[in-house]
Amino acid sequence: MNQFIDEEIIHQILKQTKEVSKKEINNILDKALLLKGLELKEVAALLNISDKETLDRLFQTAFKIKENIYGNRLVLFAPLYTSNHCSNNCLYCGFRTDNKNMKRRSLNLDEIKEETKIILEQGHKRILMLMGEDGEFDYFLKAIEAVYSVKDSKGNSIRRINIEIAPLDKEEFQKLKNVKIGTYTVFQETYHRETYKKMHPSGKKSDYDWRLNVMDRALKNKINDVGIGALFGLYNYKFEVLALLQHANHLNKTYGIGPHTISIPRIEPAQNAPASITIPNPVSDEDFKKLVAVLRLAVPYTGIILSTRESAEIRKEIFNLGISQISAGSKTNPGGYKEAIINPEDEEQFTLNDTRTTGEIIKSVIKQGFIPSFCTGCYRLGRVGKDFMDLAKPGLIKLRCLPNALTTLKEYLEDYADEETKKAGEELIQRELDNILDKDRRDKTIEYLEKIKNKERDLYF
Ligand code: SAM
Ligand code: SF4
Secondary structure, rough: OOOOOHHHHHHHHHHHHHOOOOOHHHHHHHHHHOOOOOHHHHHHHHHHOHHHHHHHHHHHHHHHHHHHHOOEEEEEEEEEEOOOOOOOOOOOOOOOOOOOOOOOOEHHHHHHHHHHHHHHHHHHHOOEEEEEOOOOOOHHHHHHHHHHOOOOOOOOOOOEEEOOOOOOOOHHHHHHHHOOOOOHHHHHEEOOHHHHHOOOOOHHHHOHHHHHHHHHHHHHHHOEEEEEOEOOOOOHHHHHHHHHHHHHHHHHHHHHOOOEEEEEEOOOOOOOOOOHHHOEEEOOOHHHHHHHHHHHHOOOOOEEEEOOOOOOHHHHHHHHHOOOEEEEOOOOOOOOOOOOOHHHOOOOOOOOOOOOOOHHHHHHHHOOOOOEOOOOOHHHHHOOOOHHHHHHHOOOOHHHHHHHHHHHHHHHHHOOOHHHHHHHHHHHHHHHHHOOOOOHHHHHHHHHHHHHHHOOOOOOO
16 A cells, blocks of 8 residues: 555665756756656755755745745644643653653643633634544544634634644544544654654554555545644654655645645654654754755645744744744643643653744744734635645645735734734735735735724635
8 A cells, every 4th residue: 555655766766866966956946946846856866965055046946936836924823732641652752651750631621722712812823733642532523623612802713723643544534524624634753664663662653554544544534635744853854855755746646635734843852752862863954954945846835834843043044945834832731821831841742942922923923024824714715625736736826825814914913913013014914915916806905904903804815
């Protein structure tokens, strides 16, 4: 079944592309600008770049491609951990069953609602729900409903829930359809079978194939948007990038739907998690920037997610390399939004580096010239799966992304922003309106902005 990850080919390609001429690299960069993606060999050649001048050109190309497909917006979300019980033993994770110091906790539905309310009051409209793997799927379904049911003091509620939980089986996917989710995400962690085996010594997660084939099960069972990812640091990063692409190509070829998102977490320290302390294959900041840019060129239509695992400084740099979605104000322990914890390492899955509040991140994103977006328009209009891809692939999605980013930013400014952010945000909106080239769409956006000022909400394209 999983013939689509071919380790031998990946190793061969990486060897063959060690010495690629500058001229060839330039041709690959030119080809990438056509937004049609790249072949594995071309991607490998880019991953093998090491001189600064060519790297700079790679970075500029990634920036242009992101602008061409999605425009100037960065979509924001917050993670919500419902439980840290886990029967697996992943060597890099604080929730692993062998970590006896971890204070285990599953939030009840009232606690989940309280967490949701706090996230809403920060301005978020999208939540990513996660938990450890402990056979609590029915509980998780109720948790999803609980999150959607909450309204905050402004009358706002969560508009899109993405989920990241252990691989599901057919029956579970069918049940999931009844509660409405956005993207279903699972990271393969490492696509390198031998490393996978070492890193997942026990529990259900030790089955590489069960995890690798989860997106096939999801798409066959009517989940529309799927997200993939690798945990960088476990095995050679170049191998993981090529394997991610083999995975994406397989999904695209088989179902006509590539991954909606690709996540690129790097390992952060976690309590009693040996592989998070002695990282098997650490990825330097320079290589990390390169791999993000290369992914943007290789699969231009796919969203790339950057989490608060990374520091504020690195995030600012990497926003320029093709990132389209970011988390903000995150907590990685169940109950973390309500309760300030005394010993984070006793409860968190891993340590976070960007600990700024959502408000601070928004302010900084605006200053950097990006539009913080809370858009959920595609999902609300059923523009998912292939319909989304058909717009994203030729770069047409930005025609919706931009006005939706402006209307949802306006909502944020009206409901949650401090004076300084409000001023900077209003200026940004005025500037960006000029970039809506279609006059009818621009007029409609102006009309929506006015309505939002007059307390109407949830207007989208
Ligand atoms: N428990 C489910 C699973 O493993 O599939 C759900 C996802 S888990 C809550 C979220 C992700 O966190 C994992 O897939 C893993 O890639 C990542 N993670 C675990 N430990 C980490 C660490 N020390 N640093 C960074 N990311 C980590
Ligand atoms: Fe459990 Fe997921 Fe952590 Fe592994 S990564 S120990 S499955 S929570």
